[in-house]
Amino acid sequence: MTQEVCVLVNADDRARLAAIAGDRSRPYKHVLRARIILHSAERLPVLEVARRAGVSRPAVWRWQRRFAELGVDGLLREKPRIPGKPPLPRETVERVVALTCCEPPGEATHWTGRAMAAAVGIGLSSVQRIWRRHKLQPHRLRTFKRSNDPAFAAKLRDIIGLYMDPPAHAMVLSIDEKSQIQALDRTQPGLPLKPGKCGTITHDYKRHGTTTLFAALNVLDGTVFGRCMQRHRHQEFLRFLNAIERAIPAGKIIHVVLDNVATHKTPEIIRWLSRHPRWVFHFTPTSGSWLNAVETFFSALTRRRLRHGVFRSVADLHTAINRYLEDHNDDPEPFVWTKSAETILAKTSRLPAPSQ
Numbered sequence: 001m002t003q004e005v006c007v008l009v010n011a012d013d014r015a016r017l018a019a020i021a022g023d024r025s026r027p028y029k030h031v032l033r034a035r036i037i038l039h040s041a042e043r044l045p046v047l048e049v050a051r052r053a054g055v056s057r058p059a060v061w062r063w064q065r066r067f068a069e070l071g072v073d074g075l076l077r078e079k080p081r082i083p084g085k086p087p088l089p090r091e092t093v094e095r096v097v098a099l100t101c102c103e104p105p106g107e108a109t110h111w112t113g114r115a116m117a118a119a120v121g122i123g124l125s126s127v128q129r130i131w132r133r134h135k136l137q138p139h140r141l142r143t144f145k146r147s148n149d150p151a152f153a154a155k156l157r158d159i160i161g162l163y164m165d166p167p168a169h170a171m172v173l174s175i176d177e178k179s180q181i182q183a184l185d186r187t188q189p190g191l192p193l194k195p196g197k198c199g200t201i202t203h204d205y206k207r208h209g210t211t212t213l214f215a216a217l218n219v220l221d222g223t224v225f226g227r228c229m230q231r232h233r234h235q236e237f238l239r240f241l242n243a244i245e246r247a248i249p250a251g252k253i254i255h256v257v258l259d260n261v262a263t264h265k266t267p268e269i270i271r272w273l274s275r276h277p278r279w280v281f282h283f284t285p286t287s288g289s290w291l292n293a294v295e296t297f298f299s300a301l302t303r304r305r306l307r308h309g310v311f312r313s314v315a316d317l318h319t320a321i322n323r324y325l326e327d328h329n330d331d332p333e334p335f336v337w338t339k340s341a342e343t344i345l346a347k348t349s350r351l352p353a354p355s356q
Contacts, residue, residue, distance in 0.1 A: 017037055020072075020075075036059070036060055036064070037075070046060050096131075145287045146351045147285045149287070155288070166219065166255075167253065169252065171218065173219070174219060175240075182210050184206070187204050212228070214226065216294070217296075222332035223329045224328055226321070228318045
């Protein structure tokens with residue numbers, strides 16, 4: 001495209017364009033178009049007009065032509081647009097929505113945009129717009145697990161009662177183990193994060209051993225007491241309980257929320273509890289580990305320290321975990337449970353009954 005219009009501006013048009021360019025209440029697009037014509041009237045090259053106005057050369061040519069054809073009024077109104085494609089019929093939209101909520105043909109597990117477009121006879125972008133408007137995401141799948149514990153409701157109310165209304169002059173601890181934490185080293189160094197490029201890490205790795213983190217979250221103040229141990233047995237669990245027993249002042253009742261793993265119910269653990277009557281265990285329901293508050297700490301530890309970490313030995317892994325525990329305990333936040341037991345029971349009642 002080349003410049004084919006010689007802009008001629010008379011005195012009246014120049015005054016009117018100058019008023020538009022200096023009017024702060026005007027839409028910016030009108031001000032910009034007036035400036036383009038005023039610069040063009042100075043017989044400046046198109047490249048210089050584009051530079052001063054901060055637009056492209058095709059934009060300069062377009063508004064020069066519009067001014068030559070329609071004058072100042074042509075700059076202030078938009079050119080009529082050719083009507084686009086007619087909207088899809090309602091029947092087509094309803095068919096896309098209905099098919100999306102049904103099983104796809106063949107062995108596919110879910111509908112894709114291209115498969116739906118081919119089945120209905122419309123474009124991919126049309127399918128995507130319909131899905132976006134109706135909040136359909138066939139590629140996503142949410143998992144659920146309903147507990148088959150016959151005492152689910154009683155255990156749920158017991159544990160949530162501890163979280164939302166803890167007993168006076170008592171301590172509520174959430175205890176669990178994060179086992180098989182691997183000390184993974186990479187085969188070569190990765191590249192750091194840069195503007196426009198994410199950090200890199202090698203796909204392959206070297207294993208240097210594993211460790212198990214025993215952790216106890218104090219629900220009242222958010223602090224975490226943790227110990228890394230080599231194995232995950234009742235012997236290590238007893239050592240962890242004895243360490244907590246020594247750290248908590250005498251006279252306080254200790255309520256513990258923990259899951260149903262076998263190491264928490266061995267005869268040795270039961271005998272230990274009989275010798276320490278201030279300890280009270282509250283077991284989560286079967287398939288109800290989400291009730292254990294310390295799982296939130298394990299999730300944060302994995303995301304913030306372990307997943308992208310490089311550890312050349314188990315000792316390096318222990319050091320990293322212990323530093324993370326120290327940083328966490330320097331500025332802890334109390335654990336706050338917000339959903340009542342009745343709200344959760346009402347929600348879980350809508351799930352399918354578990355298979356026996």
